[in-house]
Amino acid sequence: MTVTQPEQVRLDLPARYTYLHLLSDCIADMLRLLEQMQDAEMVIYNIQLAVHEACTNIVRHAYENKGEGRILITLTLSFDPPQLTIELQDTGKPFDAESYAPPDLDDVPIGGMGIFLIRNLMDDVTYTPSPGRNHWNLTKSLLVKGI
Amino acid sequence: MEMKTRLVDKVNIIDISGRLDANTVAPVAAWLEQMTTKPGCRVLVNLSETIFVDSTGLATLVQGMKRSQQHQGEIYLCGMRRSVYMTFELTRLDKAFTIFADEEHALKAFAK
Numbered sequence: 001m002t003v004t005q006p007e008q009v010r011l012d013l014p015a016r017y018t019y020l021h022l023l024s025d026c027i028a029d030m031l032r033l034l035e036q037m038q039d040a041e042m043v044i045y046n047i048q049l050a051v052h053e054a055c056t057n058i059v060r061h062a063y064e065n066k067g068e069g070r071i072l073i074t075l076t077l078s079f080d081p082p083q084l085t086i087e088l089q090d091t092g093k094p095f096d097a098e099s100y101a102p103p104d105l106d107d108v109p110i111g112g113m114g115i116f117l118i119r120n121l122m123d124d125v126t127y128t129p130s131p132g133r134n135h136w137n138l139t140k141s142l143l144v145k146g147i
Numbered sequence: 148m149e150m151k152t153r154l155v156d157k158v159n160i161i162d163i164s165g166r167l168d169a170n171t172v173a174p175v176a177a178w179l180e181q182m183t184t185k186p187g188c189r190v191l192v193n194l195s196e197t198i199f200v201d202s203t204g205l206a207t208l209v210q211g212m213k214r215s216q217q218h219q220g221e222i223y224l225c226g227m228r229r230s231v232y233m234t235f236e237l238t239r240l241d242k243a244f245t246i247f248a249d250e251e252h253a254l255k256a257f258a259k
Contacts, residue, residue, distance in 0.1 A: 017170035024199065045199075045230035052201055056169050105239040110209050113202035113238055120237055 007077040015059045015069040024048040030077045038143040050121040051086050053114040062092025082142040094129045158189045158257050164196035167204035179211035188220030191253050195226025225253040
C-alpha cells in the first residue's frame with residue numbers, strides 16, 4: 001500500500017511511564033509507510049528516544065509523577081517533503097526554560113540528559129506555554145534514498 | 148524488561164533484555180546499588196538483548212559506575228546494539244565507560 005496523504009495518529013495517554021512504550025511501536029509503524037528511508041533503523045530509534053524523553057519529562061516534571069494528568073500526542077507523517085511532526089500537550093506545571101542548563105558532558109553527568117537528547121536527536125524543538133496548557137512540538141526531516 | 152543475574156569467574160553479570168527506561172529501571176538500579184557498594188566489586192552489564200536505553204537508564208548506569216569507583220571496583224558494559232551505542236556516543240558516555248563488543252572480551256579484560 002502506498003500512502004501519499006499525510007498520515008496522522010492521535011493518542012491520549014495517562015501520564016504514567018507504563019504507557020510510554022506504546023509510542024515506540026506507533027512511531028515505527030508510521031515511519032515504515034515511508035518507503036526507502038535512509039538509515040531507517042537509526043532514524044526510527046532516534047525519534048522514538050526523543051519522543052520518549054519528552055513524555056518522560058512531562059510525567060516527571062509537569063505532573064511530578066503523581067500518576068495524574070494526561071498527555072495528548074499528535075503524530076503527523078508528511079510525505080512532501082518527508083517529515084514527522086510530534087505535538088505533545090499537557091496540563092501540568094510549565095517547563096522552566098530559563099533555568100535549564102545543558103549537562104556538562106565532560107563531567108559525566110548523572111541527570112539532565114533528557115532535554116539534551118531531545119534537542120540533539122530532532123531537527124526542531126519548540127516549547128510554547130499557554131494558560132493551563134503546555135505545548136511541545138518536535139520535528140524531524142526524513143531523507144529518502146535516491147532523492 | 149527482564150533481568151537475569153549470574154556469577155562467572157567472580158564477575159557479577161546482569162543480562163538486561165527489552166527496554167531499560169524510566170518504567171523498568173528500578174530492579175536494575177537496586178541490583179547495581181547492591182553490587183557496586185561491595186569493595187572491589189566486579190560488575191558486567193550485558194546489553195546484548197537491550198533494545199532501548201533512555202536517559203534514566205543511562206543515569207542509573209552512571210550512578211553504578213561512580214559508586215563502583217568509590218569502592219575501588221569496576222563496572223564494564225558489553226554487547227551494545229548500534230542504536231544504543233549511538234546514545235552513549237552522543238552523551239560522550241562511550242568515553243566514560245569501558246565498553247566491550249561481547250561478554251567474552253569483557254571477561255578476559257576482568258581476568259587481566
